[in-house]
Amino acid sequence: MFTGIIEAVGKVKSIKLNASGARVMIASGNLDLSDVKLGDSIATNGICLTVVDLDDASYSADVSKETLTRTGFTNYASGTKVNLEKAMLPTTRFGGHMVSGHVDGIGKITAINTVGNSIEYWIELADNLKQYVAEKGSITVDGTSLTVNSVDENKFRLTIVPHTTEQTIISTYKVGQLVNLEVDLIARYIERLLFCREQDCNQATSSGISKELLLNSGFIK
CATH class of the missing domain: 2.40.30.20 (Elongation Factor Tu (Ef-tu); domain 3)
Structure with missing residues (x-):
């Protein structure tokens, strides 16, 4: 989860296409990577990317074909500037709004x-x-x-x-x-709630959770 408050501006160092999508390397600019470890998330131009390799001044991440299709990554090249934000902490000041890093x-x-x-x-x-x-x-x-x-x-x-x-x-x-x-x-959640009022959303999901179960358990009224 992110807040949408940009911490630094970085640059694309490289984009290497592969069978599953692409491997990208981002120069982190003034973004402090000292508390970042492999597996952490960094929003890169609003795209939640998982760090798979890093050093003091850059990080690498894998970008799926789905992400390439839905975002502007296909238009990026070496030198393209990008907004950077590390995933928020429980103690982070919430200066923006709830951002998932999943581009619509x-x-x-x-x-x-x-x-x-x-x-x-x-x-x-x-x-x-x-x-x-x-x-x-x-x-x-x-x-x-x-x-x-x-x-x-x-x-x-x-x-x-x-x-x-x-x-x-x-x-x-x-x-x-x-x-x-x-x-x-x-x-999006409001749209889903309104949809469920008009449609049959009472059927159980694959997890066995249904609207009836939530109602009986006191989670909804």
Whole structure:
């Protein structure tokens, strides 16, 4: 689990395709790797990656074909800048929102406008994701927790303050660029609850847990 508050900006050192996907090496920049061990998770442009090799200044991870398909990794190359965040600790200050590191899809930047000392970005997203985006709600863009300022059909507007621009890769964005998007987890759970009110979600899962069992056990009312 992550918070969407970027800790450092790194760079892709290499991407080597293989039968199962790819092995990527990331230069960690100012990210402190002293407390990272093999098997830990690091959000890399919003993608939860498991560390399989590391040294003082970089880490490597395997990227599955599924991840290559759903994210912008297919457009990355050596030198591409990426946002970095280590997995949160129980004692971490929760400055952003709940971020899983599981990218839902890719968005496209359609407009960039300067407003005072801030910059506005309009991002277009796929029709199957637009119902999860709400004005003043949260969304993760390349791993950064951001507030949606307005929504227009399948586009949403972000207003980025100078501090966020300085601490992330947002300053490199251009019109037409693709970005990784993760919608708010709470929105997905609400959708599922509403669906279950209309559909038959009472049947047991493969684990034997059913709505009836949870009701009888006092977990739900």
